[in-house]
């Protein structure tokens with residue numbers, strides 16, 4: 001296993017940089033969005049005001065005494081970062097901390113009337129109910145007569161580009177979600193299908209990203225893989241609580257499956273298949289606390305490592321999961337994907353549209369052509385995507 005020299009971790013301390021804009025502009029916009037979405041009381045408004053001031057100008061503060069997850073956050077670095085500016089600690093950490101603080105402000109965790117209320121739910125439901133979702137579901141009918149291989153490719157690409165449908169991202173990426181997707185910067189789909197065509201079929205893990213119009217195609221892909229013998233069992237890892245605006249929780253899985261069963265035609269058939277697969281254990285939902293950790297997957301706990309080790313393949317969806325999979329560092333873009341994921345206990349794949357600067361596994365010519373064409377925007381604009389696979393341990 002190659003020991004790579006690790007380049008610096010991304011911070012948000014450079015005004016004008018992408019990470020800085022997320023902390024300085026996107027987070028205040030998310031607070032506004034959440035504030036407008038619910039008839040919160042004065043205490044919640046005051047807490048949101050305090051968070052706005054704290055996350056833009058203040059320092060990281062301890063969690064309130066008695067918070068259910070104090071020890072967890074201490075083990076994730078809270079003591080080390082308390083008292084420091086949000087802009088000077090790892091960007092991955094401060095972004096994750098923002099969502100923890102936001103949930104605190106709206107009373108999501110402590111016992112009380114607002115416990116368990118998802119501040120992002122109105123936006124998630126609006127997306128699921130949007131006419132675009134109807135159009136995407138209706139398009140499934142035209143795939144019914146395609147060959148299984150063509151359908152599989154279409155569903156894989158649906159899941160991949162579904163990652164553009166990210167509500168937080170739309171708050172600050174001009175045109176995101178509306179312009180035509182222009183291309184893959186890496187495409188290891190042959191290796192992915194090779195892993196999923198082994199006999200006997202095994203367990204597939206899918207580490208989900210966003211709810212709504214990303215989760216629906218993820219579920220369709222899982223249904224296809226189960227139905228066509230590419231996997232015996234699928235495990236969908238979602239977030240244990242609302243996170244990064246649109247990240248999928250178990251409630252969002254339920255909403256998505258219900259949305260499918262209530263649709264017409266092929267979509268309804270997929271919905272019924274998923275419902276029964278959940279009923280007989282072919283499809284399981286997991287909500288591990290580490291799914292919301294501010295840390296890279298290289299630091300995953302033993303139980304999770306052991307779980308992934310038993311999979312034929314683990315697929316990481318989306319940008320944030322990619323950052324956590326490869327490490328949120330200034331990797332040269334040509335660093336091999338297999339090297340940065342060498343710690344992972346089994347075959348692993350990433351399906352991601354590019355919405356932050358971290359990228360690995362490109363060839364030098366591709367990177368040069370993209371830079372010449374777009375001067376860096378290709379890394380963050382959600383206009384490009386990748387399918388990357390490290391088949392290690394599978395004889396690949």
Ligand SMILES: O=P(O)(O)OC[C@H]1O[C@](O)(CO)[C@@H](O)[C@@H]1O
Nearest residue numbers: 022166209318319320321355356
């Ligand atoms: O929903 P995704 O694909 O994980 O994208 C979320 C991305 O948006 C950001 O919050 C800001 O770009 C990133 O930090 C994160 O990687």
